[in-house]
Amino acid sequence: MSIPVFRIGKSFRFEATRRLEGNRYDGHSFTAEVVLSSSRLGPEGFVVDFGELFPLKRYIDGALDHQILNDAVKDTSNEGLAQHLTDWARGHLPADVASVLESVQVRTGRPQTPPSAPFVTFEASHQLHGLREGHPCGRLHGHSYVLSVPVSAIPRLGDVPVLLRNHLRNTLHGSVLNEAIPDLNPTSEHLARHFSQWLEDRALVEAGSGVCVRVSETETSWAEYKR
Numbered sequence: 001m002s003i004p005v006f007r008i009g010k011s012f013r014f015e016a017t018r019r020l021e022g023n024r025y026d027g028h029s030f031t032a033e034v035v036l037s038s039s040r041l042g043p044e045g046f047v048v049d050f051g052e053l054f055p056l057k058r059y060i061d062g063a064l065d066h067q068i069l070n071d072a073v074k075d076t077s078n079e080g081l082a083q084h085l086t087d088w089a090r091g092h093l094p095a096d097v098a099s100v101l102e103s104v105q106v107r108t109g110r111p112q113t114p115p116s117a118p119f120v121t122f123e124a125s126h127q128l129h130g131l132r133e134g135h136p137c138g139r140l141h142g143h144s145y146v147l148s149v150p151v152s153a154i155p156r157l158g159d160v161p162v163l164l165r166n167h168l169r170n171t172l173h174g175s176v177l178n179e180a181i182p183d184l185n186p187t188s189e190h191l192a193r194h195f196s197q198w199l200e201d202r203a204l205v206e207a208g209s210g211v212c213v214r215v216s217e218t219e220t221s222w223a224e225y226k227r
Helices: 052-061 078-092 160-171 188-201
Strands: 006-019 024-038 101-108 121-125 141-148 212-218 223-224
Touching: 006 188, 024 052, 024 078, 024 160, 052 078, 078 101, 121 160, 188 212, 188 223
Parallel strands: none
Antiparallel strands: 006 024, 006 223, 024 101, 121 141, 141 212, 212 223
């Protein structure tokens, strides 16, 4: 039996430099991407509420942003920074968050452009249910969504972007997702599973092939569903 896996990612940017030999400096824009995964979602439809990662953001802002990284981290390579942040997250984030932490990855340069995989975009509103009182996602709001699927998973590559784009334009673009997809609390995790099933139902991907469908609400966040 195939086991569904949900993965989510959240990126935090910081500007810093690294001291090299010979009193030289290696400055960059850095992005730390936190990846978490679980085979089940919480009652609100999240792997983890991204708000639970705020302590890590606060640490990055205070210890790494606009700093000489050698003063805070022994190994300032991208791999060393990633390990440092992974260790910090496991030791300081809530236990239920640390338990589903998969990795922290660090890269340099400007934030990445849209995915190289086939992708389509749509604009829609939603309101999430089951959240704590006062949670901003409990209010009706909107996103510019990006939906992508790996090229290697698609036997009929040319069909997918066109059919998805038509489907989104006719049913979801400009809609309130709670009304357009009844009985779905439209978190990114639930949407990724919904689109995975949509592709399988139309034989655009092989059922049970482990295709990873990614839904991104913002430039700094995404959720995937893989079965």
